[in-house]
Amino acid sequence: xxxxxxxxxxxxxxxxxxxxxxxxxxxxxxxxxxxxxxxxxxxxxxxxxxxxxxxxxxxxxxxxxxxxxxxxxxxxxxxxxxxxxxxxxxxxxxxxxxxxxxxxxxxxxxxxxxxxxxxxxxxxxxxxxxxxxxxxxxxxxxxxxxxxxxxxxxxxxxxxxxxxxxxxxxxxxxxxxxxxxxxxxxxxxxxxxxxxxxxxxxxxxxxxxxxxxxxxxxxxxxxxxxxxxxxxxxxxxxxxxxxxxxxxxxxxxxxxxxxxxxxxxxxxxxxxxxxxxxxxxxxxxxxxxxxxxxxxxxxxxxxxxxxxxxxxxxxxxxxxxxxxxxxxxxxxxxxxxxxxxxxxxxxxxxxxxxxxxxxxxxxxxxxxxxxxxxxxxxxxxxxxxxxxxxxxxxxxxxxxxxxxxxxxxxxxxxxxxxxxxxxxxxxxxxxxxxxxxxxxxxxxxxxxxxxxxxxxxxxx
Numbered sequence: 001x002x003x004x005x006x007x008x009x010x011x012x013x014x015x016x017x018x019x020x021x022x023x024x025x026x027x028x029x030x031x032x033x034x035x036x037x038x039x040x041x042x043x044x045x046x047x048x049x050x051x052x053x054x055x056x057x058x059x060x061x062x063x064x065x066x067x068x069x070x071x072x073x074x075x076x077x078x079x080x081x082x083x084x085x086x087x088x089x090x091x092x093x094x095x096x097x098x099x100x101x102x103x104x105x106x107x108x109x110x111x112x113x114x115x116x117x118x119x120x121x122x123x124x125x126x127x128x129x130x131x132x133x134x135x136x137x138x139x140x141x142x143x144x145x146x147x148x149x150x151x152x153x154x155x156x157x158x159x160x161x162x163x164x165x166x167x168x169x170x171x172x173x174x175x176x177x178x179x180x181x182x183x184x185x186x187x188x189x190x191x192x193x194x195x196x197x198x199x200x201x202x203x204x205x206x207x208x209x210x211x212x213x214x215x216x217x218x219x220x221x222x223x224x225x226x227x228x229x230x231x232x233x234x235x236x237x238x239x240x241x242x243x244x245x246x247x248x249x250x251x252x253x254x255x256x257x258x259x260x261x262x263x264x265x266x267x268x269x270x271x272x273x274x275x276x277x278x279x280x281x282x283x284x285x286x287x288x289x290x291x292x293x294x295x296x297x298x299x300x301x302x303x304x305x306x307x308x309x310x311x312x313x314x315x316x317x318x319x320x321x322x323x324x325x326x327x328x329x330x331x332x333x334x335x336x337x338x339x340x341x342x343x344x345x346x347x348x349x350x351x352x353x354x355x356x357x358x359x360x361x362x363x364x365x366x367x368x369x370x371x372x373x374x375x376x377x378x379x380x381x382x383x384x385x386x387x388x389x390x391x392x393x394x395x396x397x398x399x400x401x402x403x404x405x406x407x408x409x410x411x412x413x414x415x416x417x418x419x420x421x422x423x424x425x426x427x428x429x430x431x432x433x434x435x436x437x438x439x440x441x442x443x444x445x446x447x448x449x450x451x452x453x454x455x456x457x458x459x460x
Contacts, residue, residue: 003030005105010069012037014061014085015076016045016054019099022154023074024052026106035066064088071095074102077147077170098174100146100167103153105177113181114162116295117146119172119209120186120222122342123288124148126280126316127184128166130292133313135162137305138296146171162299172208179212182298183240184291187225189341189369203227213240220245220294222287223253243267243298245290247283255290262290266297273303278310284345318446320346320430323453328423331453334430335446340369343432347373354378354426355417357410357449360433362387367394370432374400380420381405382413386437410438410445414452427453 009031013023016038024036028049036047037055047054055066061083073089073096075081081096089096097105104112118127128144135142145155146166155163165180188206210219217240223229224246232242243266245255255264260276275289293306316336323331337343338360347354347370356378367390374381374395380403383391388406395404407413417427429449439445 002106002108006031006072008032009071011035012066012070012073013076014038014073015079016040016043016056017076017078019076019151019153020074021045022151023076023099023102026102026153026156028052032071033069035070037066061085067092067094072097072102074099075174077168081173095176096174097176098171100152100165100171101175101178103151103156104175104179106153106156110160111156111163112179114160114299115165115180116162116182116184116299117165117167117178117180117209118184118186118291118295119167119169119206120184121189121206121339122337122345123186123284123291124166124168125336126285126288126319127186127292127295128164129316130289130309130313131164131296133309134292134296134301134306135164135299137309138300138302139305140300142299164295167209169202169205172205175208175212177212179214179217180209182218182220182295183210183213184220184295185209185228186222186287186291187341188227189225189339207231210240215239215241217241218243218298220291222246222291223251224248224287243294245287245294247286247290255294257286257290262286262293264290264293264297266294269297271303273307273310275310279314280310282345282349318442320349321446323450326418326453326456329418329421329425329427331427332429333446333449333453334428335435335442335449337430337432338434338442339363340365340367340432343430344370344373346428346430347377350377350426350428352377352379353424354428355421356381357384357413357417357427357429358431358433359383359388359391360385360431360435360445361437362390363434365433367391367432368398371398371400374402378402379425382407382416382420384408384410384413384438385431385433387433391432410448411452414449414456418456 010033012035013020034052037060039058039060041056118124125148132142132144142162144164145152148166219240220243221228223244244253246253247257249256249258262273318336321333334346354377383406392404435442435445
């Protein structure tokens with residue numbers, strides 16, 4: 001690690017989840033004082049180093065006394081920038097950075113050259129997982145990190161490793177120099193508007209993934225997304241080289257689809273990959289595979305290894321995951337669909353046969369994206385979570401003509417779904433919402449759903 005830029009400085013680390021703890025560990029022994037802080041007073045956490053002061057208190061986000069003597073603040077992704085202590089820090093000229101920015105400061109030149117940053121509203125985890133698998137299957141050492149697995153800062157002791165980083169808009173808010181060698185922007189649709197205030201701000205935050213890239217860097221862009229396509233049309237002034245992809249064979253792109261094949265030309269590296277028998281179905285997954293193919297080939301992944309991995313890969317957990325059938329009713333777990341666009345793409349894979357379980361944390365999102373999918377694929381909607389009335393009101397206002405029910409728990413929703421489902425129907429959990437109102441995260445939500453479905457099958 002390059003520690004010369006932090007030596008002697010005093011740090012405040014906000015948020016003591018996994019990211020915060022790895023951040024403190026990376027700073028320990030290389031800085032002046034470190035204050036670790038979290039609003040969760042129930043945390044059971046201790047640091048042995050006497051140079052680390054731990055503060056736990058529900059009002060810490062307002063406690064500007066913590067800023068005394070601080071040179072830099074590092075925030076975890078879950079910490080909003082719109083809190084009093086951050087506002088005051090910036091008024092005082094104290095630099096506030098995200099964990100990925102600090103990790104980049106600490107990287108040496110070789111580590112910086114071996115970085116792939118993947119962002120987008122949907123598909124990030126799938127693409128990061130694919131890139132990591134393609135590289136490792138080719139004998140090229142890599143690690144999936146960021147929002148998947150370890151935080152980026154927790155990987156810095158690994159040498160000669162390509163870091164495939166899942167990057168959220170929350171992490172991009174406070175970057176200044178972070179410059180991945182390859183960036184991937186998959187799509188940008190309505191999400192996290194509660195955090196970013198409006199869609200325009202969310203859009204500009206996503207664009208930051210390639211904001212610092214230079215002409216010898218690469219950005220990989222999905223021009224089927226109108227917001228990304230518009231950015232490509234505007235061009236990149238002194239920015240990175242763009243590799244574009246599309247599922248539309250009529251578009252002039254570096255990668256596109258034709259009769260179940262990916263046709264690619266990446267800086268003169270040309271070829272065809274057959275994905276007709278791949279388990280990851282749908283146009284959105286074809287896009288994900290193209291993005292992963294481009295990024296991994298730039299770092300030397302072998303095309304035969306890529307094809308072998310694609311044929312062997314199973315559907316990822318919590319992403320339209322088939323759970324089996326019960327009395328002729330098929331059940332699918334798509335808990336990873338945390339916004340309307342992701343849920344719409346999941347619904348597109350079915351006929352008008354779906355009993356949909358949806359709802360959760362309200363992120364001030366636009367549910368009109370789902371109207372066509374609801375009309376075409378859904379029979380009934382069972383709603384849970386804090387935004388259930390908002391979704392029900394939307395369905396009624398648009399006169400979509402679906403039976404909707406608001407329920408108090410996942411267990412009630414699963415019970416009602418089985419009561420409503422006829423033989424040949426589908427029960428689909430695709431919430432179109434975040435999970436943190438009722439669950440720890442989308443994985444916890446999916447696991448609860450899976451256990452409830454499994455119990456129904458065992459009781460049959």
